[in-house]
């Protein structure tokens with residue numbers, strides 16, 4: 312995974328509550344063997360007409376939000392299935408941070424596994440960010456995970472909480488595999504000893 | 513030193529790292545890979561620029577999607593998604609340099625049959641695969657369990673699995689089996705006894721005289737369904753039967769290495785006085801030929817019984833039983849032997865080995881299956897198929913009216929074109945009777961190979977002892 316660096320990007324407002332994993336990526340796109348390329352079908356049914364043309368007033372289709380890297384979302388974002396396709400689709404589209412008052416548990420964890428930061432904030436602060444996001448391209452927010460701060464285009468600083476271990480993993484770009492790889496020396500010395508003890512394996 | 517169980521011993525021999533909270537990096541000796549759960553794992557490696565840490569310990573074979581009819585190399589026989597999955601495995605196996613048995617290779621077959629057959633599975637090993645029936649390999653005294661796609665990627669990249677230790681459970685089958693009773697009946701009877709959640713959180717060790725008396729094929733059948741009882745893995749301590757099976761297999765140790773291996777394998781048993789967190793004991797003599805009546809593998813009854821009434825159960829099972837009976841199209845009180853069958857499926861990683869086919873041949877030799885019956889025999893591997901042909905079993909099957917197929921998972925999970933249609937009723941030697949498992953609205957009764965053969969002849973669920 313790439314390290315999660317401090318960045319400034321466009322935030323898209325999506326006030327709808329209970330956005331589920333099927334809305335994020337409909338079932339028919341799950342037969343793929345890949346885990347990239349889902350971004351083009353992100354929010355497919357909200358984003359495109361049946362004939363494939365864009366639905367103009369869907370937020371991510373508006374010119375000022377097409378390159379969004381932050382989503383300011385309604386309550387209970389990511390409910391539904393445990394499939395990792397939903398975070399894969401968001402990540403592939405270019406989303407790095409999602410802010411909401413709450414997330415579905417599995418989705419929340421899956422975000423971290425895929426290098427994205429879900430931020431939980433109280434309603435007033437989400438409302439404030441939502442207002443800021445509604446200003447469009449001019450509203451470029453900064454996210455500093457190290458300092459646990461989001462800075463709005465007006466310079467308001469909002470602090471957020473994050474699990475210390477998950478923060479460490481994101482900052483260092485560590486997934487489970489990355490973490491295990493930090494124990495490379497243990498694995499190698501185990502292999503050497505096992506090779507001696509059970510050379511037939 | 514305090515006495516250890518077999519599970520304790522294998523676990524301790526594979527701890528590469530242990531954190532303070534007991535989270536362990538367990539080293540994996542064999543990683544088996546098939547086409548359905550591996551594509552995104554390989555893709556993950558590619559995206560992160562990682563490689564397979566131990567390609568020489570990684571074995572890939574397509575099995576779930578492959579057609580089992582002649583001429584299957586023709587991609588037109590597969591659905592587009594199946595084709596893509598098989599092609600992806602082909603590409604990934606070659607690109608990452610793992611051992612690979614493509615569809616065109618006579619050694620191709622169901623991953624859990626190929627592993628033991630080729631001598632990849634050995635006593636005392638840790639074996640994983642992105643498939644829950646990996647428990648099968650426990651028959652060799654190997655710690656074997658199924659994993660998810662993200663874990664497949666983890667094992668590919670690091671050759672370890674992040675694990676916490678399970679509890680120890682002992683399932684003892686004492687005494688001898690009665691005539692007509694097989695390994696399949698043992699494993700179903702155990703699940704009937706413990707329920708599908710009875711093994712949750714445990715690794716089961718099967719022991720006792722009836723287990724000792726089983727062949728390796730029978731032991732694999734028993735361990736295969738440990739997962740259906742909720743256990744992470746099933747184990748049987750290796751003994752002379754195990755060594756005899758392993759010796760001379762292509763990837764088994766040879767010469768001095770064989771002797772060294774044997775020395776270690778002989779230490780792999782549960783010490784006198786070792787602690788088990790749960791113990792279940794069944795008398796071999798009490799086990800009867802059984803069949804499942806419902807849609808859970810725990811819905812097991814002796815073939816001589818009748819379909820239960822939902823009120824026979826308690827708690828949430830009342831509703832579940834009512835739903836099962838409705839789905840299965842049965843009437844409470846109906847004799848199980850009155851249930852008519854349209855289809856017979858013999859195969860799968862539970863019962864797709866040579867010994868299973870010999871048992872079937874014994875029942876159907878010189879006879880014909882019931883008129884209108886669809887009966888299919890699907891070998892677990894190309895080598896099982898070849899051996900059955902050599903022993904003349906295939907001719908017996910074909911003369912009796914069975915379809916003699918090529919190796920694969922086939923109608924066990926119906927990912928390929930072998931499926932039940934709506935309302936069709938099947939006597940199957942596989943391991944899952946879930947709703948829709950063998951096809952949308954299909955109805956599955958799990959039985960032993962001999963009982964499946966008997967049903968093919970009579971057109972109804974049949975007590976094998978009537979034909980003996």
Ligand code: SF4
Pocket residue numbers: 575576622623624643645860861862920921924925942943
């Ligand atoms: S035969 Fe059935 S249970 Fe066994 S691996 Fe194939 S699909 Fe799974």
